[in-house]
Amino acid sequence: MAPWTHSVGVIVGVDSRKFKGNFAGPAIFARSVAAYYPARMQFFLDSRLAADTLFLGDMLQSRVLLMNDARFPWLILVPRRPNLRELLDLAATERAILMEEIAQTSAALRDATQADKLNVAALGNMVPQLHIHVIARFAGDPAWPGPVWGRGQAAPYEAEAARRFGAEISRRLGFV
Numbered sequence: 001m002a003p004w005t006h007s008v009g010v011i012v013g014v015d016s017r018k019f020k021g022n023f024a025g026p027a028i029f030a031r032s033v034a035a036y037y038p039a040r041m042q043f044f045l046d047s048r049l050a051a052d053t054l055f056l057g058d059m060l061q062s063r064v065l066l067m068n069d070a071r072f073p074w075l076i077l078v079p080r081r082p083n084l085r086e087l088l089d090l091a092a093t094e095r096a097i098l099m100e101e102i103a104q105t106s107a108a109l110r111d112a113t114q115a116d117k118l119n120v121a122a123l124g125n126m127v128p129q130l131h132i133h134v135i136a137r138f139a140g141d142p143a144w145p146g147p148v149w150g151r152g153q154a155a156p157y158e159a160e161a162a163r164r165f166g167a168e169i170s171r172r173l174g175f176v
Contacts, residue, residue: 043080046129052154056166057175061097062132064105064173066166069154072143073113073136075105075169084130087122102132108172109136112165119148 045063053065053076061081067074079090079098087095106118115136122132135148143151157165170176 043082045078046127046131048127049076049078049129049131054157054162054166056170057173059101059104059173061094062101064169064175066157066162066169067133067154068156068162070157070161071152071155072141072148073109073115073165074148075109075134077101077105077132077134079130085124085128086130089130098132102134104173105134108169109134112168112172113138123149 043063049065052069053067056064056066056075058064058080059077062077062079065076065078067076077098079094081090081094084090087098090098102120106120109115110118113136116139117137119135119137120132121135122130124130137144137148139145167176
């Protein structure tokens with residue numbers, strides 16, 4: 001199995017007490033995703049996302065990736081389900097779980113970077129696979145105050161900087 005594939009299994013639950021940050025909503029529980037997925041369905045990460053990112057870990061529903069562009073601290077969440085293009089392709093329970101994962105990832109990125117602003121977006125014009133961008137922004141960054149897309153060439157992380165930043169985010173998300 002390729003490293004970016006994932007067999008869909010059972011959701012064991014999301015407990016609001018385990019979320020860091022300002023989560024105040026009700027706990028979300030789902031006993032099984034069998035109602036949503038045929039057995040043994042495979043998740044494949046789009047080749048463009050795989051080429052442009054570094055793997056950090058898997059949350060309950062989403063794969064967390066670090067965009068390999070040191071100019072902007074930038075995470076990408078990809079729900080590990082095949083054939084998703086839009087948020088509305090997720091069942092209501094799955095959307096709620098994804099929103100909590102976005103909040104958790106946003107808090108980890110904000111706390112790790114002390115960002116002035118967070119940008120959260122799901123565009124999909126270039127890569128149709130559903131994915132969510134969570135980007136730390138700073139007054140004076142190379143694209144401020146505009147969007148990061150189409151602003152110059154990506155500046156890949158040096159290996160040690162990627163390892164350090166990835167480890168910090170992974171620690172904050174409970175991957176390590």
